Amino acid sequence: MEGSKTHSSESMPGDLSEALKEATKEVHEQAESTEFMKNFQRGQVSLQEFKMVMASLYYIYSALEEEIERNKDHPAYIPVYFPAELHRKTALQEDLEYFYGPLWREEISCPESTQKYVNRLHYVGQHEPELLVAHAYTRYLGDLSGGQVLKKIAQKALHLPSTGEGLEFFTFEGVSNATKFKQLYRSRMNSIEMDPATKKRVLEEAKRAFLLNVQVFEELQKFVSQSHENGHPAQQKPELRTRGTSGAHERGPAPVKEGEKTVMKHTDMLPSTPLARWILVLSFLVTTVAVGLFAM
Secondary structure, three states, rough: HHHHHHHHHHHHOOHHHHHHHHOOHHHHHHHHHOHHHHHHHHHOOOHHHHHHHHHHHHHHHHHHHHHHHHHHOOOOOOHHHHHHHHOOOHHHHHHHHHHHHOHHHHOOOHHHHHHHHHHHHHHHHHHHHEEEEEEHHHHHHHHHHHHHHHHHHHHHHHHOOOOOOOOOHHHHOOOOOOOHHHHHHHHHHHOOOOOOOHHHHHHHHHHHHHHHHHHHHHHHHHHHHHHOOOOOOOOOOOOOOOOOOOOHOOOOOOOOOOOOOOOHHHHHHOOOOOOHHHHHHHHHHHHHHHHHEEEE
């Protein structure tokens, strides 16, 4: 047992970026082999499912970027602070306004598992900021890599405009060359000074981040399953809305009362598609992170 621990420690790559890739390899391979990813790559995803994913991502990135701003001068994060190149909150606001209209904040809410993810991000940012790089690495480089594949698939499958509306989340205008930027990001990440114990905690946090992503969609899948079993499938809003001009996307998130944090607006958000098709939504985030990690 003791020898095994020593071997594990010695076999850990010296560079943080390589260590993260190695530590998340197993969960990446598991995700890559699922039917979820294969089906999404075939373009089998509905508009309403896609909208729900974007709503959850909005809450996740709002929390992540709030904590990044809080810790932008922290020694364990400042080397990888690239707000202009990577931050996604504004892009998600634009996408949600396109899909739901100027009052989009009244149309979405935060499911329990998404709130759990949000809570973890806030906890890390406020109590263990040295772990924040694990969440940034898992999300941003995953979206920058695998997200570009998903952008083309979603645009074609959902018949979205070729001009890019509804897909701002996938558009990194501040990154002219993704390959070179990822090299820079890895180099900066490897420059962060941390002791072996902290490094190990960062690797564990990266795996935790991946699992939190998956749990977000497992919860929605479970609700839809119960909805169909009860014979009351949730209704889907029929049409896309044009982007509003009220400037709503410039305001911060609407305040959420304590007792309402984990309540979903099921009738507003959930699709009327069969359960088998709903399961495909889980592949969105799994694919984004998994393909992204593979490409890094």
